[in-house]
Amino acid sequence: MTVKEFFKSNAFKSLAVLIAIVLVAGALLAIFNDILYISDEERLNRTLSKIYGESVSAQPVEVSAEDAENEYGTVNSIYFITDDGNYLVNTTGKGGFRDGAGTVTLWTVIACTEGEGGKALTGIEKVVYESNEGQTYISTLSGAFYEGFTQKNDLIAAGGYFNADKNAPDDLTNIATGASQSSNAACNAVNTALCYFRAVLSGGAQ
Amino acid sequence: MNAKKYGKIAYDGLITNNATFKLVLGTCATLGMSTSAVNSFGMGISVTVVLLLSNVIISLLRKVIPNTVRIPAFIVIIATMVTLLRMVLEKYIPDLYDAMGVFLPLIVVNCVILGRAEAFASKNPVLDSAIDGVATGLGLTFALTLIGVIREFLGSGSFFGIKVMDFTIGFFTNSAGAFFVYGICIALFVLVTNRAELARRAGKARTLRIPDGAQPLPEPGKEEN
Numbered sequence: 001m002t003v004k005e006f007f008k009s010n011a012f013k014s015l016a017v018l019i020a021i022v023l024v025a026g027a028l029l030a031i032f033n034d035i036l037y038i039s040d041e042e043r044l045n046r047t048l049s050k051i052y053g054e055s056v057s058a059q060p061v062e063v064s065a066e067d068a069e070n071e072y073g074t075v076n077s078i079y080f081i082t083d084d085g086n087y088l089v090n091t092t093g094k095g096g097f098r099d100g101a102g103t104v105t106l107w108t109v110i111a112c113t114e115g116e117g118g119k120a121l122t123g124i125e126k127v128v129y130e131s132n133e134g135q136t137y138i139s140t141l142s143g144a145f146y147e148g149f150t151q152k153n154d155l156i157a158a159g160g161y162f163n164a165d166k167n168a169p170d171d172l173t174n175i176a177t178g179a180s181q182s183s184n185a186a187c188n189a190v191n192t193a194l195c196y197f198r199a200v201l202s203g204g205a206q
Numbered sequence: 207m208n209a210k211k212y213g214k215i216a217y218d219g220l221i222t223n224n225a226t227f228k229l230v231l232g233t234c235a236t237l238g239m240s241t242s243a244v245n246s247f248g249m250g251i252s253v254t255v256v257l258l259l260s261n262v263i264i265s266l267l268r269k270v271i272p273n274t275v276r277i278p279a280f281i282v283i284i285a286t287m288v289t290l291l292r293m294v295l296e297k298y299i300p301d302l303y304d305a306m307g308v309f310l311p312l313i314v315v316n317c318v319i320l321g322r323a324e325a326f327a328s329k330n331p332v333l334d335s336a337i338d339g340v341a342t343g344l345g346l347t348f349a350l351t352l353i354g355v356i357r358e359f360l361g362s363g364s365f366f367g368i369k370v371m372d373f374t375i376g377f378f379t380n381s382a383g384a385f386f387v388y389g390i391c392i393a394l395f396v397l398v399t400n401r402a403e404l405a406r407r408a409g410k411a412r413t414l415r416i417p418d419g420a421q422p423l424p425e426p427g428k429e430e431n
């Protein structure tokens with residue numbers, strides 16, 4: 001086949017049409033990606049509106065690299081809510097489905113008051129689901145499950161941590177039927193936030 | 207003449223070839239997204255938009271795209287439209303974007319869209335393809351919303367997110383419940399459309415009259431020798 005024949009062939013035409021379609025599609029997507037870009041600030045505002053049901057002002061708090069990882073999971077980001085003085089903590093809890101390798105990421109609103117020598121934890125105001133890795137039964141964790149974290153504030157203020165163990169002796173068990181491992185990862189995500197608050201944000205009060 | 211043709215295309219998309227209840231296409235999204243009526247409706251409208259856009263573009267390019275590479279070309283066009291839709295939903299309707307989750311990008315491989323591109327848009331003019339896309343999409347939206355309403359009402363005791371009763375049957379929020387409702391809906395839809403078709407044919411049937419003086423035809427099997 002000569003070069004001239006190749007350029008006249010159906011193979012060349014097919015290739016040229018496909019490349020043209022891909023280029024035009026790529027250009028179109030690049031333009032729209034720029035037009036419809038969502039900034040980090042907008043994403044944060046959306047999350048805050050989702051959690052609080054209204055627009056609130058928040059200041060980012062630097063996460064201490066030393067304490068970001070603990071036995072329960074990882075602290076991703078923290079915001080101080082200037083409207084009510086609470087902390088909004090984004091954490092990823094370990095110990096989920098997939099032989100403990102799966103994770104659940106949550107937003108936890110930690111309520112606190114100014115005490116002697118720092119801030120004292122008074123409880124958990126709200127827990128909102130964000131994402132997961134490998135949790136097939138994550139939809140089993142209902143609204144009632146997440147509300148369960150806000151109903152044990154006395155025990156939390158006394159220094160307790162949540163667990164997903166039916167046989168645990170304390171009253172801090174929060175487990176969704178049929179999704180014990182995902183429940184464990186969710187409990188660990190909340191515990192990560194509690195642990196970080198007690199170690200760092202409380203300023204030595206706890 | 208044109209109105210009749212467009213009416214037939216629309217009727218085919220909505221009823222005769224209803225993607226969900228007659229062709230049983232796009233089942234994965236149907237079962238996965240129909241836990242609530244709002245999500246089902248959102249999914250249906252999203253598929254309708256992608257169907258309309260992809261059908262129009264494919265119809266416009268039908269004489270340019272060589273037959274040998276038509277499927278990859280269709281997939282690229284459909285994937286582009288779905289990605290655009292994702293960007294728009296994430297920007298302007300984030301709640302629906304979050305609710306649709308993995309099923310939104312999976313619209314790319316929805317058999318309904320590729321099926322209409324291959325069977326209709328690649329062989330027909332732009333307006334016909336646009337009408338086919340909208341009709342097929344609305345047929346799918348109707349089916350998805352119907353399943354969503356039933357599952358939400360029985361499984362969660364609510365109607366389009368509004369709580370209407372405390373009694374719920376958890377089975378209907380599960381996959382098995384989705385299959386159950388889907389099967390019942392298919393059976394009822396086929397029953398109703400078949401009866402309607404029989405009634406339509408009966409209405410059109412004419413009684414043949416025997417002309418005066420003519421002998422009636424012998425009954426089969428009783429022919430005289």
